Amino acid sequence: MSHPRYTEEFKIEAVKQVVERGHRVAEVAERLGVSGHSLYNWIKRYDKPVEQRQEDDDLQAENRRLKAELKRVLEERDILKNRYGLAPACRYRNPTAHYTQLGCQGRSRWLFGGRPR
Numbered sequence: 001m002s003h004p005r006y007t008e009e010f011k012i013e014a015v016k017q018v019v020e021r022g023h024r025v026a027e028v029a030e031r032l033g034v035s036g037h038s039l040y041n042w043i044k045r046y047d048k049p050v051e052q053r054q055e056d057d058d059l060q061a062e063n064r065r066l067k068a069e070l071k072r073v074l075e076e077r078d079i080l081k082n083r084y085g086l087a088p089a090c091r092y093r094n095p096t097a098h099y100t101q102l103g104c105q106g107r108s109r110w111l112f113g114g115r116p117r
Contacts, residue, residue: 006034014039015046 018039019029025043029036045053 010044012046015043018043018045 014028014032014034017023018025025036025039029039032039049058
């Protein structure tokens with residue numbers, strides 16, 4: 001079942017009932033048909049001045065952007081680590097086998113103790 005979406009004006013009015021008029025959260029939540037948890041979240045968000053809310057939204061957007069960039073950079077780093085066919089899993093499965101016997105080629109032979117041919 002899908003949860004109903006409430007407009008921002010509805011949320012602000014619900015918060016005003018709690019903050020400005022002094023009604024209890026449980027009463028307002030029951031009267032409006034929302035959960036108390038949602039109402040507490042709305043109070044955290046909408047009990048701030050508009051400028052501060054905008055600043056918080058900007059910080060959250062910047063945080064999401066930086067996390068996405070970090071993920072991309074870490075993936076690129078992992079790709080570059082393995083650019084010569086370095087597959088450490090090959091070595092760990094059979095540590096006595098020569099690295100080139102496992103089908104891995106290139107400069108990585110030197111890294112695992114193999115001699116060039």
